[in-house]
Amino acid sequence: NAGVMQNPRHLVRRRGQEARLRCSPMKGHSHVYWYRQLPEEGLKFMVYLQKENIIDESGMPKERFSAEFPKEGPSILRIQQVVRGDSAAYFCASSPGGRSEGSFFGQGTRLTVV
Amino acid sequence: RKEVEQDPGPFNVPEGATVAFNCTYSNSASQSFFWYRQDCRKEPKLLMSVYSSGNEDGRFTAQLNRASQYISLLIRDSKLSDSATYLCVVNKAAGNKLTFGGGTRVLVKP
Numbered sequence: 520n521a522g523v524m525q526n527p528r529h530l531v532r533r534r535g536q537e538a539r540l541r542c543s544p545m546k547g548h549s550h551v552y553w554y555r556q557l558p559e560e561g562l563k564f565m566v567y568l569q570k571e572n573i574i575d576e577s578g579m580p581k582e583r584f585s586a587e588f589p590k591e592g593p594s595i596l597r598i599q600q601v602v603r604g605d606s607a608a609y610f611c612a613s614s615p616g617g618r619s620e621g622s623f624f625g626q627g628t629r630l631t632v633v
Numbered sequence: 634r635k636e637v638e639q640d641p642g643p644f645n646v647p648e649g650a651t652v653a654f655n656c657t658y659s660n661s662a663s664q665s666f667f668w669y670r671q672d673c674r675k676e677p678k679l680l681m682s683v684y685s686s687g688n689e690d691g692r693f694t695a696q697l698n699r700a701s702q703y704i705s706l707l708i709r710d711s712k713l714s715d716s717a718t719y720l721c722v723v724n725k726a727a728g729n730k731l732t733f734g735g736g737t738r739v740l741v742k743p
Contacts, residue, residue, distance in 0.1 A: 560735065561637075622679075
């Protein structure tokens with residue numbers, strides 16, 4: 520039973536490019552959460568999705584960031600026109616139900632903007 | 634004020650010793666509490682949930698004080714492999730997102 524799978528593990532983008540981060544939840548999990556960890560800081564909630572629905576996006580920056588979790592395929596976190604401040608580790612977590620206790624985290628995607 | 638506050642440390646602990654540290658949370662309506670462990674540049678891993686009555690898992694003991702809004706973690710007989718950052722995590726009432734503290738770094742030395 521594979522855990523939460525994120526790819527790529529490392530992503531380098533030039534300023535102004537787009538970054539696409541993918542997350543496949545654990546088998547049987549239909550709830551996905553994205554978190555961002557800036558260097559030397561704690562994890563910050565970004566968005567909570569179920570299949571085809573955004574449930575809570577209160578932690579998402581207002582511009583350039585979007586997330587989706589389609590009926591088929593992984594959840595995608597998309598960052599348009601990346602800036603240096605977007606450099607961070609982005610973690611995805613999944614859970615079987617609507618509460619995030621016991622969430623399992625993927626290994627993360629480390630985004631570096633140069 | 635941060636929603637979940639932790640002493641960043643580091644706590645330098647001799648192997649075999651006991652170490653304890655706390656975190657405080659500001660939202661009195663918080664309902665679920667956890668300790669996660671994060672190794673350098675790795676994902677957070679659930680260490681244990683924290684219950685009002687206190688709970689123990691091997692060498693780890695967690696306590697919750699709702700009146701004072703703090704959570705504690707105690708590690709007995711520290712091992713070198715306990716070196717990590719320990720994240721205090723709170724789930725708000727009726728919410729589905731976890732709120733993380735900044736972490737307490739523990740270094741166990743021989």
